[in-house]
Amino acid sequence: MMSFVQYLLLSACLLTFAPTYAEQSRQPNIVILLADDISSSSLGCYGGENPHTSPHIDLLARQSVVFDNMFVTQAVCGPARAELYTGLQPHRNGSMTNHKKSKPGTLSMVHYLRKLGYRVGLTGKTHFGPRSVYPFEMVKGLPRNCNAKEIAGEDWGGTEKFMTRNGKQPFCLVICSVHAHAPWDSGDTSHWKLEDIKLPPHFPDTKESRHYFREYLAEVRLFDDQVGKTRSLLKKHDLDENTILIVLDENGAGMPGGKWTNHDWGVRSACLIKYPKLAAFRTDTLAQYCDIVPTLIEAAGGAVPKNIDGRSLLPVLKQETDSLRDKAFFNYTSGSEGPKFDARAVTDGKYKFMWNLTPGNKFAVRTINGFDYGYIDKKMPDRHVRQLYQSWLRKAKNDAPAQQQIDRFRAPPEYQLYNLSKDSWEQRNLANHPEHKYRIESFKKSIRAWMKQQGDPGVLQK
Structure with a gap:
């Protein structure tokens, strides 16, 4: 008969060799963190001049492939998200104005990844339609109303449960923040003094410019906190080594010369991709949001459809090429x-x-x-x-x-x-x-x- 001590030793061995959630899946998990109305130049890793704005993102940048020339085709929330989720640019997916729904029958990352065996969920802001095009599993937890004067509290329990629900099945989770969409009244502005605020060069220097830009930076910091919380969850459950982690800041800030325009402050997007076992570096490859879907399909082991606008970024991530296209539109x-x-x-x-x-x-x-x-x-x-x-x-x-x-x-x-x-x-x-x-x-x-x-x-x- 096995002694109690022998039982404890055997149990310890079994626990040591028990597969973690990450090890149980051969396909990588996918987590996309999407901000709301943030200009990439506000982030430290993209040259942001206001300190204390993005510590978690800046750390991630040192561990990721950082795209210096990632763009949205249209610097407006609805079209930007439709492009990201479908791999099609605005006129082809049908969402070419802010509240216009995509064409019925359009396929999104949900359809593509589900066919490859993934659970595909989304928590937070939606701003898309119809449901048949974007049949995400809706995960409770993050606020959805970007226009609310007082943003509802966050509950990361739903996100954690989704990540760990079935270790044998890979997952894709899109975490959609409402930061830093106006009104900017949710963040802590104590990190910056008004007189020290560095304004974008196209901003006339007024008291209101400094006041509202500081409030905007405080909400950028809230998104940065969400990046940090997500990474903590992945590490807690040993998921970080088998997860493709993508951070995007959507279109630019909702201020003059940013969102709603074709200026760089509106269309240029931050894009950090931390890919399992691939080196970190910066690239000036021209890329657009429609490239994310084919990248995920190829990473999951699927064949990229020929009828989408995007191109897989995997050859860039693997440093097999530094050029995908000669122009971005x-x-x-x-x-x-x-x-x-x-x-x-x-x-x-x-x-x-x-x-x-x-x-x-x-x-x-x-x-x-x-x-x-x-x-x-x-x-x-x-x-x-x-x-x-x-x-x-x-x-x-x-x-x-x-x-x-x-x-x-x-x-x-x-x-x-x-x-x-x-x-x-x-x-x-x-x-x-x-x-x-x-x-x-x-x-x-x-x-x-x-x-x-x-x-x-x-x-x-x-």
Whole structure:
């Protein structure tokens, strides 16, 4: 008969060799952390100048592949998420304005990964439809209402249960934050003094600019905290070594010159991918949100569909190539948020060309400067953004540079061309320089071809 001591020794051995959740699955687990209206330049690992904003993300960056040229096609929440989940750009998936649902019959990462044996869940903000296109298992825990004045508390119990529910089946979980969507009233601003705040170069320096940008940074810090909590859960259950961890900041900040525009502060996205057993490095490969779905399909062992717009990033992650495409394209199509305004843009990584397809129209979004043209909803919580913009208007009365920054987004010319390698904040428009005429014509030709491929009718004037 086995003695009690022998029993304890045998039990210890069995526990030592018992497979962890990570080891039970040959396919990698997948966790995507998606922010809400954060510009990548706010993060320390992307050159952010305000300290204490993103400690967890900055640490992760040192352990990940960091994409310096990841872009959303459209810098608006609904279209950005639809592109991320379907691998299709806005006009092909149908979500080309903020609250427009995707085309029925469109496939998303849920369909692709379920066929490969995955459980696919989402917690937090949704902002997509119809349900048939995005049949995520909804995981309770994170707040869903990004417009709430007081954000509901977080409960990570549902996330933890989803991760550990069935160790024999791989999972994909999308953790969707509501930070840092306006109104910015949930974070701790004590990390920064107003006088020390570093504003983006296109911001007129007003008291309101500093006040609201500090509140925005505090919510960026809240998203950063969520990244830290997620990593702690993965480590707690020995899942981190077999999990692809992706951090994305969605489109840019919901302030003038960011979200709702084709400027880099709106379309350029942070993208960190921590991939099991692959080295950490930075890459300037041109990539777009539609590339995430094919990357996950290939990582899960599936064949990438030929009819999607995205391209797998795996060859880049494995350092087999540093180039997937020679251009990235952008699209802004106005919806119910303001008067008719349509624009397209393209970059080759060095130059960025922006084409205003409605040059006779003013740009207006009701949550930012809509009151300029009668588009306003006083109940919208984004009133903070309007107060920010109004402070710019007051300053511009006696400040020509401030007026130039306002005109830059409110009354953009038909053509804008920027040398991003020398002018990353897009302050010097080169479109009227004769030496760039050939470049503009080449970019226009590329945009026309892309619009045709996308089934994008546009409102082309020429």
